[in-house]
Amino acid sequence: DQQVKQNSPSLSVQEGRISILNCDYTNSMFDYFLWYKKYPAEGPTFLISISSIKDKNEDGRFTVFLNKSAKHLSLHIVPSQPGDSAVYFCAASSYNNNDMRFGAGTRLTVKP
């Protein structure tokens, strides 16, 4: 039961441009959505999150947008930097528990 989907396995952008990573979910009971970044040989690290009562959350170069009606969220990275190259996972959780459902990940490559 794939409740969180990341349909793009990879994305390549030029340094300085915008990176847009997309995520879709099927369970309308999710209350929180999180983005994690993973480098090779390391565990995922938390990047940014958004509550379902909001439609936008911004932290520096990273902005997450949530469209509840479409059950879709996206992560915008502006400007993209080579150090942003990693696998990005979208995750979702409910209010009354914090186990997370993850998407399959999108590998972002930022070219200098």
Added chain:
Amino acid sequence: DAGVTQSPTHLIKTRGQQVTLRCSPKSGHDTVSWYQQALGQGPQFIFQYYEEEERQRGNFPDRFSGHQFPNYSSELNVNALLLGDSALYLCASSLGTGVGGTEAFFGQGTRLTVV
């Protein structure tokens, strides 16, 4: 401040054997969750421990069991290993349970290979 530490980093086991993986949470954290990440997939939730009890469980068979100790460290045990159990096993720690959206800190994982 040490983050989440997992041991061992790599492990090779034979089909049918049993394995124990270990996790020490980030200092100050009391909740430990375990995830299995198969190749090319996102992490899948196995279970979560809080106050030495299993509080939530994902869709994994009873061959997967765990334990949390009074110092909040945790073990994941897998019995009767199958080839399909080969994966990266991630431990995540957080503070408290029952609070959605809580940032979790992950260890580097244990790469289990079943031959």
